[in-house]
Amino acid sequence: MAVHRRVRTAFTTVAALAIVGVLLFPLYWMVNASFQPATGLLQTPPRWFPVGGTLDGYRQALQSQGLPLLNSIVIAAGTVALTLALSVPASYALSRFRMRGAGALLFALLLVQMVPGIVMANALYAVMNQTGLLSTHLALILADSTVAVPFAVLILRAFMVTIPTELSEAAMVDGAGHARVLWSVVLPVSRNAMITAALFAFLFAWADFLFAVTLNTDDSVMPVTVGIYRFIGAHTADWNGVMATGVIASIPAAILLVVAQRYVAAGVTGGALKD
Amino acid sequence: MLARIGFLAPILVFLAAFFGYPLVANFTMALREYTAASFYTGEAPFVGFANYATVLGDPVFGTALFNTAVFTVASLAFQFGIGLALAVFFQRHFPLNGVLRSMLLIPWLLPLVVSGTVWRWIFDQEYGVLNQTLLGLGLIDAGIPWLSSTAMALPSVTVANIWVGIPFNMVILYGGLQSIPAHLYEAASLDGAGPWQRFRHVTWPLLRPVSAVVLMLGLVYTLKVFDVIMVLTQGGPANATQTLTTWSYSLSFQELDFGLGAAVGNLLIVIALVFALFYLRGLRSSAGAPTRERR
Numbered sequence: 001m002a003v004h005r006r007v008r009t010a011f012t013t014v015a016a017l018a019i020v021g022v023l024l025f026p027l028y029w030m031v032n033a034s035f036q037p038a039t040g041l042l043q044t045p046p047r048w049f050p051v052g053g054t055l056d057g058y059r060q061a062l063q064s065q066g067l068p069l070l071n072s073i074v075i076a077a078g079t080v081a082l083t084l085a086l087s088v089p090a091s092y093a094l095s096r097f098r099m100r101g102a103g104a105l106l107f108a109l110l111l112v113q114m115v116p117g118i119v120m121a122n123a124l125y126a127v128m129n130q131t132g133l134l135s136t137h138l139a140l141i142l143a144d145s146t147v148a149v150p151f152a153v154l155i156l157r158a159f160m161v162t163i164p165t166e167l168s169e170a171a172m173v174d175g176a177g178h179a180r181v182l183w184s185v186v187l188p189v190s191r192n193a194m195i196t197a198a199l200f201a202f203l204f205a206w207a208d209f210l211f212a213v214t215l216n217t218d219d220s221v222m223p224v225t226v227g228i229y230r231f232i233g234a235h236t237a238d239w240n241g242v243m244a245t246g247v248i249a250s251i252p253a254a255i256l257l258v259v260a261q262r263y264v265a266a267g268v269t270g271g272a273l274k275d
Numbered sequence: 276m277l278a279r280i281g282f283l284a285p286i287l288v289f290l291a292a293f294f295g296y297p298l299v300a301n302f303t304m305a306l307r308e309y310t311a312a313s314f315y316t317g318e319a320p321f322v323g324f325a326n327y328a329t330v331l332g333d334p335v336f337g338t339a340l341f342n343t344a345v346f347t348v349a350s351l352a353f354q355f356g357i358g359l360a361l362a363v364f365f366q367r368h369f370p371l372n373g374v375l376r377s378m379l380l381i382p383w384l385l386p387l388v389v390s391g392t393v394w395r396w397i398f399d400q401e402y403g404v405l406n407q408t409l410l411g412l413g414l415i416d417a418g419i420p421w422l423s424s425t426a427m428a429l430p431s432v433t434v435a436n437i438w439v440g441i442p443f444n445m446v447i448l449y450g451g452l453q454s455i456p457a458h459l460y461e462a463a464s465l466d467g468a469g470p471w472q473r474f475r476h477v478t479w480p481l482l483r484p485v486s487a488v489v490l491m492l493g494l495v496y497t498l499k500v501f502d503v504i505m506v507l508t509q510g511g512p513a514n515a516t517q518t519l520t521t522w523s524y525s526l527s528f529q530e531l532d533f534g535l536g537a538a539v540g541n542l543l544i545v546i547a548l549v550f551a552l553f554y555l556r557g558l559r560s561s562a563g564a565p566t567r568e569r570r
Contacts, residue, residue, distance in 0.1 A: 012369040019361070020375045026438065027381060029404055030393045046407045086286045093282035105283075107555075112294050114551040116499035118523045119540035122533060123297030126304065129314050146293050149286070178278045207386035209502045214528055225388040229506060232392060239396055246389040253384035261377050264384070268446045 030250075034058065034243040041239045057240030058248070065245050067220075068227030071137065072206055072249075075223055078141035079205035080198045083148040087197065091156035092182045096168070106157070109150040120146060121214040128215055135217050143211040148201035155200075155267065159193035160186060196263040199256060206252055224249045301537045309534035319534070326538040335514055335522060339539075343518040346433050347497045351490060353437045358444025358489075362452055363474070365445075376449070383442035391506030394435035398422050398507070422508050425515040432507050432516050436500060444489055451485030452478065494550050498543065519543045 033041060035053035094102055124143050125134070133139040167189070168181045176184070187194070209225040216222055222230075228245045257264060305326050307319040330336055365376050382390060397403050398421035406418040421431040455478065463473045501520050504510060510517040510525060517525075519539055527536025 009367075009369045012367055013371055016364070016369065016371065016375050019364070020378055023379060023438075023441065024381065026390070026393045026397060027385075029397060030389075033396060042402050044402075044407060045411055046402070046404055086289050089282040090286040093279055097279050097282075099279060108290070110555070111548075111551060112290070114495045114547050115294070115298070116520060116540065116543045116547060118499065118501060118520050118527075119301055119537075119544055120297055122523070122527050122536050122540050123301040123304070124293070125527070126300055126309075126314075126533070127293075127297060142293060145289070149289065153286070178282070182282075203384060207388070209386070209388045209505070210524075213505075214524075225386050225502075228388055228392055232395070232506070239402075242392060243396065246392050249389050250385050253386070254381065257377065257381060257384055264380060265377075265446065268380075268383070268443065269450050 027250075030243050030246050033239055034247045036240050038238060038240055054240075057238075057244035060238065060241035061244040061248055064231060064241075065224055065227045065248065068222050068224040069248065071221050072223040072225070074137050075140045075144065075208075075221075076202045076205040076252075078137060079144040079148055080201045082141055082145045083152050083201040084194065084198060086145070086149055087152035087156055088187070088194070089182065091153050091160050092178075092186060094153070094157045095160035095163075096165075096178075106154075109153055112146075113150050117147075117210045121210050124211070125214055134215060135221055137221050139215045140208070140211055140221065140223070141205075143215060144205040144208050145201075147204045147208070148197075151200060151204075152197035155197050156190065156193050159190055163189055192263065192266070195260065196267045199260055199263050200267045203253065203256065206249075301540060304533055305537040305541050307534050309532070309537070311531040313533070322534070326534045327542075330526075330535055330538045330542070335517060338514050339517045339519050339522045342429060342514075342516060343498065343520075345429060346436070346500070346516075346518060347494060349430075349433045350436050350440060350497045350500075351493050354440035354444045354493060355448075355486070355490060357437070357441050359448050359486075361441070361445045362448040363478070365449060366452055376445075379445060380442045382439055383446075387439065387502035388506055390439050391435065391503045394431075394438070394503075395422065395507050398431055398435075423512055425513055428508050428512060428515040432504055435507060436497070436503050439503065440493060440497070444493065447485060447489045448482065451482050455481045491550065491553065495547055498547055498550075519546075 032048070032050050034057045035050035035055070036047060037052075037054045037056060040047050040052075093099075094106065120143070124139075124146075128134045128139045128143075133142075163186060168185050171181050171185050206223075207225065208223070209229070212223050212226045213229065216226065224245070228242065228249060231245060232242055304319075306321060306323060307313075308322050308325075309319045313319040361379070365372060397405050400406060400418045400420045400423065403418075403421070405421065406415070409415045410418065419427060421427050459477050459481075460473055463477050468476065499520050500518070501524065504516055504518060504521050505524075508516040510521040520543065523536045523539035523543065525536075526539060527533045
């Protein structure tokens with residue numbers, strides 16, 4: 001019986017490995033291609049392993065994508081900062097104060113997440129043009145925050161309503177104001193929810209392509225998503241360079257997955273289910 | 276009172292400036308002849324519903340609507356089906372379960388441009404691994420033009436999008452499965468229910484609220500997919516993969532007629548909102564479900 005069961009779990013693990021192998025094959029293929037010499041990619045049958053690999057693709061990628069990578073970092077970091085600055089106090093207010101209109105505001109935040117990005121891009125182009133912000137990092141930080149802020153408020157508020165009010169009331173009895181309570185009582189306990197919100201704000205901004213391709217008219221603030229897109233257009237044959245850029249652009253996501261696994265899961269489910 | 280305003284003022288200003296104003300602007304742009312020149316001259320003549328008439332009368336509208344529907348329905352069906360199968364599979368206890376489950380999340384975390392780029396290389400007619408494998412196995416005689424033929428482009432783009440969406444479906448459905456009490460399965464087993472009957476009579480009905488949420492979010496999300504299609508086909512060949520989203524983009528940012536682009540965008544908002552309201556109603560009724568059961 002025990003042996004039988006062990007054989008069965010072993011078989012299940014093998015099946016699971018096979019499933020993961022099939023589903024992640026495209027990623028393997030990207031990494032494999034990124035290490036191939038350009039000629040190795042254009043041969044039949046394909047080279048299944050990067051034996052005799054080369055770093056040429058990466059050299060090419062860094063040469064042409066250095067500035068876009070830097071832009072992506074600036075834009076993503078800016079989006080995280082702006083998103084937290086706006087959503088932390090708002091979530092605190094929505095979780096602590098009883099007031100009219102709070103329900104309406106939450107409903108609005110839920111609804112605006114459903115507005116298609118292309119509509120936002122269309123209108124924001126006009127707004128950024130009028131304000132002279134087109135082709136600036138700030139324009140992209142503001143645009144990306146429109147995606148991140150509603151998500152962050154819903155996640156943070158859902159967490160903050162679970163904090164016992166006794167905690168903040170005790171501080172208020174000691175004479176602390178709301179700002180003080182938020183800063184020294186609520187924020188320290190909300191650390192995990194804040195990391196989740198920040199993580200997703202970073203990922204949204206890092207992955208953004210639509211705003212980047214519409215709100216930029218010159219290349220100086222182009223992030224890496226647009227960088228790859230332009231790169232494919234111009235170098236259809238240099239697939240190793242394109243794939244190396246893809247690998248580099250995926251590194252933040254890979255790191256986040258390893259370092260912040262549980263926050264990722266919390267974010268995926270928290271964003272989908274209200275409260 | 277002052278404190279309340281202080282905490283909420285920043286976000287209210289932000290929402291007004293970057294959601295309220297753009298949405299209103301989009302609405303008025305659609306009523307005007309708003310072209311590249313308008314940005315310099317500041318003049319955009321009022322044309323009423325002429326933009327909507329132009330868009331609705333354009334043969335591309337029918338194509339884009341049809342493509343959007345096919346792309347969305349096929350994406351949802353397969354993402355959900357595969358996601359559910361995976362969620363059920365990973366309910367078993369076996370070594371490496373947790374590690375493998377989180378590895379499956381990676382495709383969801385990647386920038387869509389990167390996923391699209393990878394699929395473009397896989398689908399490459401001459402050197403793509405898909406055709407190379409099919410040729411090697413002797414299943415086809417010549418490479419299939421996955422992305423450059425009007426017949427294959429939409430299915431190919433949909434496959435790439437399905438791949439991107441599987442992890443999201445799996446994670447949420449897995450969470451839903453975890454919240455089904457184990458004693459219900461034990462009771463069903465005692466009654467002699469086999470695996471399929473347990474799924475049919477325990478898992479499926481209890482998973483319904485979560486399924487509804489996943490499908491609705493998937494729908495609203497799939498309606499506005501942009502990156503994958505742009506990287507793979509740019510809406511081509513001959514509009515074969517043009518959806519309302521990519522068409523709106525091309526009207527505004529390639530033909531530089533922002534009025535027409537805004538009109539298509541507004542139609543898209545209406546479609547998304549109709550489904551969003553269904554979703555919100557579903558949320559409310561699923562929240563009310565336990566109370567009814569207790570009675």
